[in-house]
Amino acid sequence: MANGFTDEDDALLAELGVEVETKKHVSRTPREERIIAGFEEIQRFVDEHGRRPQHGEDRDIFERLYAVRLDRISESNECRDLIEPMDRQGLLSGAALAATDDTDELDDDALLDALGIAVEAPAITELKHVRSTAEKKAAEEIANRDRCEDFARFKPLFEQVQKELDTGLREARKFELKSEIAPGRFFIVGGQKAYVAEMGEVKLTDQGRTDARLRVIFDNGTESNMLMRSLQRALNADGDAGRRISEPHAGPLFSDRTIDGDEASGTIYVLRSKSDHPLVAENRDLVHKIGVTNMSVEKRIAGAHLQPTFLMANVEIVATYELYNINRTRLENLIHRIFEPARLDIEIMDRFGRPFVPKEWFLVPLFAINDAVEKIKDGTIASYAYDPAQAQFIRRSGGA
Structure with a gap:
């Protein structure tokens, strides 16, 4: 059907009291399609940068082009009538109406000419050829x-x-x-x-x-x-x-206290399992789960005995490190890459009898985890690799 629903869908919606509106196809001229497409590019810029495009020689060529284009649209009665229904960001609100309906200047070549930028290719679609x-x-x-x-x-x-x-x-x-x-x-x-x-x-x-x-x-x-x-x-x-x-210290990674302006990012937690699995029981002081959470650790581990990621057993918290101004996911991935050579090779069954291979458990002593945290804090971790045979970090060849 024209509205995208089948007859059965329409009937069901009708029973629910939902009125199905059939959208009418609107025919537009090539000029109108070009104006709409140009405005949609401006909207995407605003979505990405959170602001209107601005003029200025220090601005990106695309931003300058969008700024001039928005001015032209705002100054044209014809363009405003066409664009206002789709102006979800209020880009035209408060803009003064011009005394002209001339939209010829909306051509990108003309806009670039207004910026004093020479066009070195016949089509503006190849903006890589347009340079001041x-x-x-x-x-x-x-x-x-x-x-x-x-x-x-x-x-x-x-x-x-x-x-x-x-x-x-x-x-x-x-x-x-x-x-x-x-x-x-x-x-x-x-x-x-x-x-x-x-x-x-x-x-x-x-x-x-x-x-x-x-x-x-x-x-x-x-x-x-x-x-x-x-x-x-x-x-x-x-x-x-x-x-x-970026600098390696864009902000404090860990801190015993916050500094004004710091934004809490979460907590690194280190857990020890109470599982009776032979591999875990024989190495209980070495088997640790290392993860990052934005909630309280206590809340994160609630119901651990029902979750395969916690080895279907209760756990105890052995260490935590608070994070500030840092991407939690990237840091967690970094820690897991550091201890990849010591990842625990284990398969368990979930409560439905399905096999599961957990990824966040490692055969690594707590002091080595503390050492890794310190090296991340001081920015030297890239110069070291973890050696599971020695249970310590070894300086890489050529490391600073």
């Missing part, structure tokens, strides 16, 4: 690199950063602000890691904006003496591929 003069200059600065003569002193830094990315101590996040560019920071631009080794004196440009000369080292052994704004533009031009690499 400033963006071209930034790309040239990125491309024009010299061999880094003292790369040997930087290579270990790149290796350490990669280890910390692999273990979750660092994250590659979308680049957003120029203020993120500072000495000692790492970025991903043009598919390569970049390290800001030095920053010269910060000066004002003719346009009244701050800028500074940088020494940027790349992980392929080259370097560039480029401007801060050039690096910013190159990162923005990369779109989602332009990333900044």
Whole structure:
């Protein structure tokens, strides 16, 4: 049927007193479809960033395009009449009506022209071909690199950063602000890691904006003496591929007390099982479950004897660590990867007689778990690997 329901569905809904409304197909002109599609792109931007697109040379090319497009739509009576029914975010509310209904300027090429941006391809759908003069200059600065003569002193830094990315101590996040560019920071631009080794004196440009000369080292052994704004533009031009690499200490991971502004994230808990399974009973002081929860641990373990993840037995809490300002899931995955060599190999039956292989139990002494927590706290965990034969952490070859 036209409404997507079968006759039986309609009958059932009618018995429930639900009126089935058949939607009418609305025919739109190509121009109207183009205007709606353009507005939907603006809506997706607002959904993702939580704000209206803004003007400014320091803004991403897409955001600037959306900002101009929204202005054009707001200024056109015809566009407002078309768009207002779908304006769920109130983007048109309070905007002044213009005295024109001319929508020709809604063409993306015309919008880019209004921004002073040259179109190098016949279709705006290929925005990767659309670059301003400033963006071209930034790309040239990125491309024009010299061999880094003292790369040997930087290579270990790149290796350490990669280890910390692999273990979750660092994250590659979308680049957003120029203020993120500072000495000692790492970025991903043009598919390569970049390290800001030095920053010269910060000066004002003719346009009244701050800028500074940088020494940027790349992980392929080259370097560039480029401007801060050039690096910013190159990162923005990369779109989602332009990333900044977070610091290993974005906030306190564990704390005995909160600091003003800290947000509680949850608790790491270490449990010991009371199961009578032979493997568990013979190694009771070594068999531990390590998990993370955002509820009280007592509530988390309620009814443990009915849950296969708790080995169908009651448990006792042997240690807890409070978390602040950290992603619980990523931290739990990190801890489990650290102790992967000591994961307990056991299969039990749930209360329905079905086999189950728990993943969060490890043959590891409590002191080693404490050691892991301390190494995560001080940021050195990436330099170590857990050796179950020695029940201790061993420094990796080449570790800092």
